[in-house]
Amino acid sequence: MSEINKLQAKKPVALVTGATGFVGGHLATRLLKDGWDVHILIRNGSVLPEQPEFGRMACHVHDGSTESMIACLANAKPDIVFHLASLFLSQHASKDIDALIRSNVQFATQLLEAMNANLCTRLVNTGTSWQHYNNEDYNPVCLYAATKQAFEAILEYYVQACSFKAITLKLFDTYGPGDLRPKLFHLLNKAAASGEALDMSAGEQFIDLVHIDDVMEAFLIAAQRLLDGKVPVSESYAVSSGQPLPLKDLVALYAEVSGQTIRVNWGARPYRYREVMAPWNRGASLPGWKPQISLSEGMKSLKNH
Numbered sequence: 001m002s003e004i005n006k007l008q009a010k011k012p013v014a015l016v017t018g019a020t021g022f023v024g025g026h027l028a029t030r031l032l033k034d035g036w037d038v039h040i041l042i043r044n045g046s047v048l049p050e051q052p053e054f055g056r057m058a059c060h061v062h063d064g065s066t067e068s069m070i071a072c073l074a075n076a077k078p079d080i081v082f083h084l085a086s087l088f089l090s091q092h093a094s095k096d097i098d099a100l101i102r103s104n105v106q107f108a109t110q111l112l113e114a115m116n117a118n119l120c121t122r123l124v125n126t127g128t129s130w131q132h133y134n135n136e137d138y139n140p141v142c143l144y145a146a147t148k149q150a151f152e153a154i155l156e157y158y159v160q161a162c163s164f165k166a167i168t169l170k171l172f173d174t175y176g177p178g179d180l181r182p183k184l185f186h187l188l189n190k191a192a193a194s195g196e197a198l199d200m201s202a203g204e205q206f207i208d209l210v211h212i213d214d215v216m217e218a219f220l221i222a223a224q225r226l227l228d229g230k231v232p233v234s235e236s237y238a239v240s241s242g243q244p245l246p247l248k249d250l251v252a253l254y255a256e257v258s259g260q261t262i263r264v265n266w267g268a269r270p271y272r273y274r275e276v277m278a279p280w281n282r283g284a285s286l287p288g289w290k291p292q293i294s295l296s297e298g299m300k301s302l303k304n305h
């Protein structure tokens with residue numbers, strides 16, 4: 001039996017990093033629901049979500065060292081690694097350098113080294129549209145985006161020299177139930193509840209929002225491409241809605257769908273330094289993937305949580 005046939009015959013084993021975060025948490029629970037054997041890799045001090053599904057996953061704790069990472073991979077023996085752990089900072093201060101490099105470059109490189117040491121060569125990696133400011137092939141919006149690019153460059157070594165097969169999914173803005181991050185809808189709900197007006201920029205920047213369930217489909221399709229042996233080296237895809245909306249229109253739509261009165265002082269804040277006014281639209285589409293959930297439908301799903 002070929003390696004691929006053997007894989008298709010058994011329950012595939014996934015190792016997920018960043019499973020205590022928004023996207024990684026959704027992915028780990030979705031894989032479990034779909035019948036995967038799910039392992040998660042967390043760090044000392046990570047707080048596991050309270051959902052009962054996490055009790056059915058094998059949890060490996062990384063102590064920061066490469067040896068510990070190699071031991072975690074040896075215990076998990078994954079068929080595929082889904083790498084989502086990352087420190088996101090839209091802007092950084094000098095004090096953030098160590099943490100940014102530690103999470104987005106060092107931890108991630110230790111992961112690749114440990115995969116190689118354990119003969120695990122399939123990776124779904126997570127990048128960001130922010131690697132493409134001004135729609136350029138590479139122009140990082142911020143240092144966080146530069147660290148994502150740095151990791152992709154390191155990954156290419158493992159692809160070329162160690163026969164890794166990798167897909168990088170470049171995410172845009174994501175939203176959905178269970179999002180505890182202080183992102184747009186969170187702020188809008190708070191403003192609606194308090195009745196206070198929210199100070200915002202002029203609101204003309206376009207936002208490309210993809211519902212978390214659509215994002216999950218992209219991860220599953222990418223994993224299947226790898227398991228089916230369809231990825232000869234490395235590939236990179238944009239997980240975009242293809243229908244970005246100006247922030248002002250987005251807020252108006254959310255007020256309508258959620259039935260809330262949301263007061264905004266448009267223009268009360270300046271745009272951020274290197275604000276993305278128009279999202280990257282030159283990324284390749286993942287074969288077989290198309291977002292299915294419209295913005296208004298997705299916004300309705302938020303109301304029920």
Ligand SMILES: NC(=O)c1ccc[n+]([C@@H]2O[C@H](COP(=O)([O-])OP(=O)(O)OC[C@H]3O[C@@H](n4cnc5c(N)ncnc54)[C@H](OP(=O)(O)O)[C@@H]3O)[C@@H](O)[C@H]2O)c1
Binds near residue numbers: 022
């Ligand atoms: N969500 C978006 O809209 C979006 C857009 C573009 C790209 N992305 C990418 O998608 C991925 C998931 O994003 P998210 O929004 O779900 O992130 P998130 O909610 O902020 O979660 C971040 C995760 O990374 C882990 N992490 C951070 N630093 C770490 C370190 N040094 N060692 C080990 N784990 C560490 C966190 O673990 P702890 O619990 O231990 O802190 C947490 O599980 C990231 O790679 C992000 O860059 C997301």
